[in-house]
Amino acid sequence: MSGDAAALWPRVAEGLRRDLGVRTFDHWLKPVRFADYCALSGVVTLETASRFSANWINERFGDRLELAWRQHLPAVRSVAVRGGAAAADRAAILASPPLPAFEPAPAAIAAPSPFDARLSFDRFVVARSNILAANAARRMAMAEAPQFNPLYLCSGTGQGKTHLLHAIAQAYAAVHPAANIILMSAEKFMLEFVGAMRGGDMMAFKARLRAADLLLLDDLQFVIGKNSTQEELLHTIDDLMTAGKRLVVTADRPPTMLDGVEARLLSRLAGGLVADIEAPEDDLRDRIIRQRLEAMPMVEVPDDVVAYLVKHFTRNIRELEGALNKLLAYAALTGARLDLALAEDRLAENVRSARPRITIDEIQRAVCAHYRLDKSEMASKRRVRAIARPRQVAMYLAKELTPRSYPEIGRRFGGRDHSTVIHAVRTVEALRVSDSELDAEIAAIRRSLNG
Template identity: 50%
Template sequence: MRIDRGGHVAAIGVGADEGETGVAVAMEAIDDVAAGMSPVEAAWIAVRDMLRRSLGARTFDGWLKPLGLDGFDDDSGVVTLAAPSDFMASWVATHFADQLRASWRAVLPHVTEVRVAARSESVRLASFGADTPSAIEPTVPVAVVEAAAPLAMIGTPLEARYTFDSFVVGKANEVAYNAARTLALGGPVTFNPLFLHGGTGLGKTHLMHAIGQDYLARHPDARVIYMSAEKFMFEFVSAMRAKDTLTFKARLRSADLLMIDDVQFIAGKDSTQEEFFHTMNEIISAGRRLIITADRSPQDLEGIESRILSRLGWGLVADVNPADFELRLNIIDKKLEGMTGATVPADVAMFLAKRISANVRELEGALNRVVAYATLLGRTIDMDFAQETLADLLRANQRRITIEEIQRRVSDHYRIRQTEMSSARRAREVARPRQVAMYLSKQLTPRSLPEIGRRFGGRDHTTVIHAVKQIEKLRAQDAELDADVRLLIRQLEG
């Protein structure tokens, strides 16, 4: 089986063992892993998990997470992985050859070669690789985007699995969801642009892909462009080097729907921000739709020109908050609906929803891992198996507490608005809870003092130091305050 794609291929040689007669034997070990999932796709799940654990989350997310499984040649034992650009394909082939070779051969010993290919624009969507999610461990295959979409799409292809139907709505994301549905309808809107912000893995990218697909379904001839801010910068720089910026400008500014993901990545890039600003103006002035995401609100974006931040404030700013327990449980239930044959007991589902709370992407990844490992090993999923399979992830989540969670918990405890955490008010009923939140942020997160200060309304690190010392002093003198702090720590850690 071989699915061809366009693109420039960077090969990573893997020596074939003598006596190997193909991949049939290795395939049998992981056959029938899930309805609709091939053995090679199941192997890709295990390979990604091995790479994430061996390289660390930061390296994996930066370079290997964007890769998709492109194809497998049964006769030659060649695995082809798809990268979003020539540059990334070359970098991965140069810097991660050993890790890719070892991981693939650990799962499928009969693999003879691993190739990393930059996919061509014209075939990215309607092909094997587009069915394999690249954000986390792949799940069962889904239908590809309609054939008309590649003609309308420029930039990064839309993920067919990211739809409004597959998005689980809760209190944490309902404003962003409703705004996204409104924009996708294509009728008159009272806000433009739509700015979505929130932490990693909470659903911002999912909503952008859903908007694009729904909009194309309603307007098949529309020009829809989705790309990351990093890709925007890369293509703009490439256009400048090729002395062809006019083509770049015309391509983006003619879009009926332009979506730019993770705009924080252009911070400090003056020439890129200049072009981004004029592109925003053109899109908005022409009455076309613009959607932008970032990991924080416009006011908290550093290194972004004030005129860009001003334009972002023109439209609707909607936050996507961390999912609460109820929403996480609903996400697991929704995910299981698409996993034919997977049986996850209710107590295991509740355990995952309670313990994997950092973000939705990690929660889905944990569920994928449990189901895949159980199938590969022939085990029944129960509490002991889930804890054993996710031991490293569970340890990490025990230590991962965010400043936003601390602010929310402290605000609820002292019955004040969460916005007071970053306000300029100095009244005692506001200042003391704010100091407690700063203290807990220092004790329970790895964030630096300057970063903590920025999350509390741009305060200086010396203010954070003063708050920490003040609460330490008061805990020794005030039994009631000490009890409050102890209770908050138990709630945050438990």
């Protein structure tokens, strides 16, 4: 069966190349090789050269890999990419003299855990900014029924939400070894739901989710505006809650700020405990770096380099760890001395990109301050030029300076349609070329936001 799966990998890879684009595929997935397929567990194992690449691929493309494999081999349940020592060990085994053949009993074959062992409670550093979320997560994983259910974790990207999901899953599995635990992104929920509808397999999809003892959904904001997906998610939540099952959801904002999500769904999600994870304070960032370095006793990082990282990477933990990884990798691969001068040189671009991002609310306030308008006018229906033009400028800046989509921007401007935002952006783009005064005004507003 593994041989049949190996023959499918080129077709799976070609599909990924089309979906992800040539540049992304060639950089990350082209070096990946098929390793194994276990028919009992439904796990496909792939290999790449380094642990760093394997971790990145698992995190960024894990769901895409699973869906791509299932299109060719529906029995696949998960895909794991391994690298570094694991790949080297396999190569050494293949090169060694053959051992006497034996046939292991099926009971001896253990399916790999779908949860990342590195993302445990023991490795989650707790401080004031995340203590509520961390303690609530631990309660959710205990043997006794949690006091608050569902648990809704919200924070910006890279603050530890996904870490806590994996930690809950692993701790709950330790207490309830036979429990049915499902951890998936909301985007994957949506894609599997659409696939089940198109494939006429909705009954199996519903049955699988409703059989969960613990359901963990990551990044709920990705179902914004997807009405049919929200309806199915609502029914799933209702059935799980009625059956006394446990539910944990994460998103990048509180339920009340999820514009475009059905009111009944928001009510269910807010009915348990909403736990915010705030931006990490200096002490937490320092402790996280030092925890990472404790696991690498052969690496010596001066205190002034740690202080530099703590000072400049304040927005989230992921950027902080990424900067540390970049610095360690550069020093290891080039032999350069790891000191403050190296950190300042190699991380200059990272420092610039790590500056706090501008929000739509801040843009609206800056535009209203410049044009002396009340902020309520950004959402009003008034179309007089003295209000409509600043509103268009704010929409233009929202698209330029934030990662929000046209529909999301429209919702923040009084529920306007995405076509209205597109028209505003195009109008302002054209006016900047022909109207030097407006161009100067926009430049001034941008400086105020960046200042």
